[in-house]
Amino acid sequence: MKQSPVTMELQRLRRFKAKVAPDLSLHEDVTALYKNFAKQQKTVGELDDMWREIAPGEFADRATIQKIGSNGVLTIRVADSATQYEFDRWLRGGGLNHIKQRCRTEIKSIKIEL
Numbered sequence: 716m717k718q719s720p721v722t723m724e725l726q727r728l729r730r731f732k733a734k735v736a737p738d739l740s741l742h743e744d745v746t747a748l749y750k751n752f753a754k755q756q757k758t759v760g761e762l763d764d765m766w767r768e769i770a771p772g773e774f775a776d777r778a779t780i781q782k783i784g785s786n787g788v789l790t791i792r793v794a795d796s797a798t799q800y801e802f803d804r805w806l807r808g809g810g811l812n813h814i815k816q817r818c819r820t821e822i823k824s825i826k827i828e829l
Contacts, residue, residue, distance in 0.1 A: 758783055758820050765817050774802055787823035789814070799827050 718726075762780050770778065777794040784790070793799045802810075806825055815822050 769813055778802055787821050788826055789822050790826045792828050
């Protein structure tokens with residue numbers, strides 16, 4: 716089978732085409748993820764220390780800081796619904812303002828989870 720001159724020219728040019736492999740490294744993604752994780756761990760660590768200082772004795776053992784979102788929502792996990800109710804009353808009675816004043820990270824609200 717005879718090839719046309721155009722096809723032969725395309726085949727000749729394809730030999731010079733650079734074969735660049737796609738960059739499959741995850742270095743940048745992992746670095747960004749690590750920085751974000753380290754920042755969050757530092758923030759939660761500071762919050763955990765602050766929590767031990769300011770939390771009333773009845774909540775210290777039954778409520779723990781779970782996470783803080785990038786939107787400023789602090790999530791606290793409680794042991795049972797009674798603790799959830801008591802903790803909500805404490806927050807509304809001035810505990811939220813106390814936490815906001817003591818924390819370096821901006822906290823907009825607190826979410827209580829069972």
